[in-house]
Amino acid sequence: MESPIAANYKARAGAVNLENKILLLQWMENCNIHLVQVNGQRKYGGPPAGWIGKIPPLGTEIYIGNIPQEIYEDKLIPLFQSVGKLYEFRLMMTFSGLNRGFAYARYTTVQDAELAISRLHGYEIQPGRRIGVHRSIEKCHLELDGLPFYLDKVILTTVLGAVTPDLEKVSLFASPNMDMRNLAVLKYNSHQAATMAKRVLCEGTLSLFGCAIKVEWLKNVMKKKLYCKNLQKPHFSISQMFTNGDPAPSGVHCLYLICEQLNLGQPVYKIKFLSLGSHGWLRFSYQVTIPGYSDQFTGYAWLIGDKLIPTDKYEQAKEIVALKILAKLGYIDD
Incomplete structure (x- = not known):
């Protein structure tokens, strides 16, 4: 007998991959799984129910690629839970309700993440279709170039902290690319937070304080300059x-x-x-x-x-x- 949730979904859902969408909803109902969709991704956990403690450390997140678009969490989460406890699972989604072919899974320990890579990389999830499982490149830093010279670090932290959660640190330097403009390096507490911040800043704040701001992942050349302390102090000039x-x-x-x-x-x-x-x-x-x-x-x-x-x-x-x-x-x- 069809569940009330599945029947309701079937009545209002589009025809794209409808059968698998209904199976997903039945699985969610049967297993008491809660998924939240926001900003182009659907998330389980982060933290999971009953979790006590801090976010798992760097090295616990894996990247899953080459996922068939018609496959959902009812197949993916049990597969990745089979090798260890999941703290979080994030499936990237399209507007039509298909997945975008990749996902991120965070385990509670580095050992479980490494085990998932060794056991599930190349796993045949459909006949002739093997997924790729790799260590996630957990970038946590963004660079904002082209900031007006009259912004100080406290104001910038206040403004950015209000629109991008989990901002840990703002460092301000003179822009090496633009005269009388500054460059900020933003550190977030996770790759996910930095990814969401990049999306918000790129989509919602193309112009910040009247200036066009360039938002990118922190580049390797900039990392080296930071490490070697080769960046100049930020520009501050009342006369300008x-x-x-x-x-x-x-x-x-x-x-x-x-x-x-x-x-x-x-x-x-x-x-x-x-x-x-x-x-x-x-x-x-x-x-x-x-x-x-x-x-x-x-x-x-x-x-x-x-x-x-x-x-x-x-x-x-x-x-x-x-x-x-x-x-x-x-x-x-x-």
């Missing part, structure tokens, strides 16, 4: 923001323009004057919040203020604080 020949603006105005460029919201200054020292020096505390920036800026500073009216004291204190923030962010020398 002003091209009309006017005199350089104040620190307060520079910070205002940078926040405007990055859509961060404008700085909110809280300044409290504390005590008057010798020779007219006036001590004050400050607290500055920029709405779209993750850190708050606090501290103490001095100005010569014994002969200033309150309004001038406040404006001078703001200027000193703005210059301190610009220096902390790397836009000017401290």
Whole structure:
């Protein structure tokens, strides 16, 4: 007797490989298997039900190629579970509901991954059709080239972390390919996270902060430069923001323009004057919040203020604080 799930699917599914799709759904129902489809792939586990502990280490993922397009997880997962416990299985899918001919399986141990490669590489999954099973090249690093010079690492981490989960580290350097542009190296906690991030950035963020950004896997030549520390410090130049020949603006105005460029919201200054020292020096505390920036800026500073009216004291204190923030962010020398 046909299950309710299979009957419902049959009523609304297209004709492409319908029989095997229904068998897949029956297997899922019988084995209580849950699959999630997102971003062109269908995933089991990651982690599986009842898993306690960390994600398995590098070396536990394998790549499976030459899969017939009409074969699904009801055939693949039991086959790869036969050699060891699966932490995750990901089958790449087309819009029509066929698989794209390859998948990734992550085991809980490196030993099981190696066993799967030795036992299942060349396995005849259909008459005359043998799958290839290899160690996955688990790339975890992306490079973004062409970033505007006025972006700092904290802002970039905040923005990218919001749209690409599992971002572990951002490193920022001067672009070796473009004048007054920067290059970022992004490290993710897994190959899957890096793959999804690359897809999101390529498909959704072709233009970042008004600049065309090139998103690629970290190339070997760049890896060597990183290892040998041959990359230059990132470009930071306030003067590049002003091209009309006017005199350089104040620190307060520079910070205002940078926040405007990055859509961060404008700085909110809280300044409290504390005590008057010798020779007219006036001590004050400050607290500055920029709405779209993750850190708050606090501290103490001095100005010569014994002969200033309150309004001038406040404006001078703001200027000193703005210059301190610009220096902390790397836009000017401290």
